[in-house]
Amino acid sequence: xxxxxxxxxxxxxxxxxxxxxxxxxxxxxxxxxxxxxxxxxxxxxxxxxxxxxxxxxxxxxxxxxxxxxxxxxxxxxxxxxxxxxxxxxxxxxxxxxxxxxxxxxxxxxxxxxxxxxxxxxxxxxxxxxxxxxxxxxxxxxxxxxxxxxxxxxxxxxxxxxxxxxxxxxxxxxxxxxxxxxxxxxxxxxxxxxxxxxxxxxxxxxxxxxxxxxxxxxxxxxxxxxxxxxxxxxxxxxxxxxxxxxxxxxxxxxxxxxxxxxxxxxxxxxxxxxxxxxxxxxxxxxxxxxxxxxxxxxxxxxxxxxxxxxxxxxxxxxxxxxxxxxxxxxxxx
Amino acid sequence: xxxxxxxxxxxxxxxxxxxxxxxxxxxxxxxxxxxxxxxxxxxxxxxxxxxxxxxxxxxxxxxxxxxxxxxxxxxxxxxxxxxxxxxxxxxxxxxxxxxxxxxxxxxxxxxxxxxxxxxxxxxxxxxxxxxxxxxxxxxxxxxxxxxxxxxxxxxxxxxxxxxxxxxxxxxxxxxxxxxxxxxxxxxxxxxxxxxxxxxxxxxxxxxxxxxxxxxxxxxxxxxxxxxxxxxxxxxxxxxxxxxxxxxxxxxxxxxxxx
Numbered sequence: 318x319x320x321x322x323x324x325x326x327x328x329x330x331x332x333x334x335x336x337x338x339x340x341x342x343x344x345x346x347x348x349x350x351x352x353x354x355x356x357x358x359x360x361x362x363x364x365x366x367x368x369x370x371x372x373x374x375x376x377x378x379x380x381x382x383x384x385x386x387x388x389x390x391x392x393x394x395x396x397x398x399x400x401x402x403x404x405x406x407x408x409x410x411x412x413x414x415x416x417x418x419x420x421x422x423x424x425x426x427x428x429x430x431x432x433x434x435x436x437x438x439x440x441x442x443x444x445x446x447x448x449x450x451x452x453x454x455x456x457x458x459x460x461x462x463x464x465x466x467x468x469x470x471x472x473x474x475x476x477x478x479x480x481x482x483x484x485x486x487x488x489x490x491x492x493x494x495x496x497x498x499x500x501x502x503x504x505x506x507x508x509x510x511x512x513x514x515x516x517x518x519x520x521x522x523x524x525x526x527x528x529x530x531x532x533x534x535x536x537x538x539x540x541x542x543x544x545x546x547x548x549x550x551x552x553x554x555x556x557x558x559x560x561x562x563x564x565x566x567x568x569x570x571x572x573x574x575x576x577x578x579x580x581x582x583x584x585x586x587x588x589x590x591x592x593x594x595x596x597x598x599x600x601x602x603x604x605x606x607x608x609x610x611x612x613x614x615x616x617x618x619x620x621x622x623x624x625x626x627x628x629x630x631x632x633x634x635x636x637x638x639x640x641x642x643x644x645x646x647x648x649x
Numbered sequence: 650x651x652x653x654x655x656x657x658x659x660x661x662x663x664x665x666x667x668x669x670x671x672x673x674x675x676x677x678x679x680x681x682x683x684x685x686x687x688x689x690x691x692x693x694x695x696x697x698x699x700x701x702x703x704x705x706x707x708x709x710x711x712x713x714x715x716x717x718x719x720x721x722x723x724x725x726x727x728x729x730x731x732x733x734x735x736x737x738x739x740x741x742x743x744x745x746x747x748x749x750x751x752x753x754x755x756x757x758x759x760x761x762x763x764x765x766x767x768x769x770x771x772x773x774x775x776x777x778x779x780x781x782x783x784x785x786x787x788x789x790x791x792x793x794x795x796x797x798x799x800x801x802x803x804x805x806x807x808x809x810x811x812x813x814x815x816x817x818x819x820x821x822x823x824x825x826x827x828x829x830x831x832x833x834x835x836x837x838x839x840x841x842x843x844x845x846x847x848x849x850x851x852x853x854x855x856x857x858x859x860x861x862x863x864x865x866x867x868x869x870x871x872x873x874x875x876x877x878x879x880x881x882x883x884x885x886x887x888x889x890x891x892x893x894x895x896x897x898x899x900x901x902x903x904x905x906x907x
Contacts, residue, residue, distance in 0.1 A: 506774065507773045510772060510773045510779075511771070512771055512772055514777065517750075517752075517753070518750045518753065521751060524744065526761075527733045528712075529741070529765065530734075530741075531770065532731070532734075
């Protein structure tokens with residue numbers, strides 16, 4: 318009766334005892350890199366990257382950690398951009414209040430869309446979110462405050478807490494970086510919380526979770542609203558970075574783009590969506606000035622990834638010996 | 650059997666079904682089933698394969714909506730109650746195909762069940778260490794069911810029999826009034842069967858147990874009451890001696906198991 322024989326030892330590589338310290342070191346290096354990055358790279362590009370990385374991370378909260386594929390996340394991203402832009406420009410709100418309004422607005426939209434869509438599963442869930450986000454797109458096209466095709470232009474960045482002038486690129490950059498880090502910490506806590514544990518159990522065996530008395534739809538709705546709110550955080554920040562809010566951010570293509578980013582990087586990991594967003598935004602940035610159509614290139618990259626790296630770039634890395642030694646684990 | 654019947658002074662019915670039926674697209678899977686499950690008794694639901702035993706379980710736990718009939722749990726009508734609500738009211742089931750959370754450890758599996766009654770299921774702002782205070786209770790249950798050695802193993806890595814034991818541990822974690830066990834001993838070795846039978850007998854001292862079981866010697870050994878189902882209908886009910894003497898039961902079993 319050897320206990321050892323019971324465990325499947327096959328693809329199990331134990332993490333190195335000091336893996337935790339090494340991981341912490343890697344995070345510190347990445348953070349240090351982000352702190353000095355604007356001295357070498359164009360700040361607007363970096364800020365765009367951070368905003369989309371946060372957006373993709375928020376989306377992954379739903380796809381990777383709850384197992385729900387939403388095809389309507391542009392609603393929360395673009396919707397929050399409109400709310401923030403309107404509050405800051407028309408009502409003269411401070412940037413932090415404007416962003417919070419964007420987050421709240423996205424959460425309300427998430428509550429409505431989630432409450433309707435959550436009763437269905439798989440492709441039906443995705444289709445309902447797509448349909449609702451298309452409805453929101455037409456609302457944004459028609460509503461007076463969004464200014465239709467023009468969007469809300471020349472949004473003032475203002476002064477953070479009335480003190481820090483966000484019109485200075487460096488101030489704005491560090492503000493965006495702070496929001497990004499806070500957003501990630503929220504996601505990390507959410508995933509590793511008592512609530513996150515129930516989400517995980519629902520993803521593992523929904524029937525069993527029901528039979529233990531959990532109303533799984535409420536938990537899914539909770540995750541949906543949280544994901545929408547964080548996507549709204551990214552959207553609100555984006556409106557301040559570019560100083561405008563447009564229809565582009567509420568299109569279905571934007572919903573598709575965030576799915577692409579998340580799958581490219583690897584779902585169910587905190588790092589995956591960040592890497593995926595970085596890759597897509599960088600590609601777009603460098604190809605924007607060339608004659609090569611961006612969508613074709615990103616499409617090819619996506620196909621290659623689906624064919625070669627099923628788990629996404631980060632997921633594949635975590636599955637290697639080095640990744641396992643470092644104690645990385647993707648949620649399957 | 651007669652001795653244990655005598656102890657039971659006044660039987661208290663905790664779960665009952667009247668005229669329960671379910672149709673699937675013209676096919677009647679379960680028809681006119683009456684059941685009374687009593688506190689501190691073990692009630693067996695037996696019958697040949699395809700008799701509708703699991704369907705009855707699904708109806709009682711509301712995983713399936715009955716086409717006809719009514720269900721009462723602890724004096725309350727649950728005919729139209731949602732399954733998660735039924736579970737919260739004290740009727741908890743296990744599944745025929747072992748239902749564990751495969752990528753969670755044995756301890757985590759039990760803790761997930763403990764989280765809701767402890768009011769620790771919705772806190773998205775607390776760290777996972779907030780669940781540490783459930784460790785003692787989880788470990789106690791794990792030890793009780795002889796799983797202590799596998800506490801930190803992932804459920805997926807357990808043997809089939811131990812997965813079933815883990816499932817019972819998880820179910821017991823909710824301290825249910827009524828326990829529905831769907832073939833708890835299927836696929837188990839002889840030692841495990843004896844152990845699980847002992848566990849079921851123990852837990853039934855303070856709660857009702859309804860179990861589907863094919864192992865008739867276990868049924869004869871621990872069950873106070875037996876209901877025999879065939880083609881979705883009850884053909885016999887009573888204690889094991891009476892039921893096994895019933896000619897219709899004999900034919901049903903000879904017909905299916907020969």
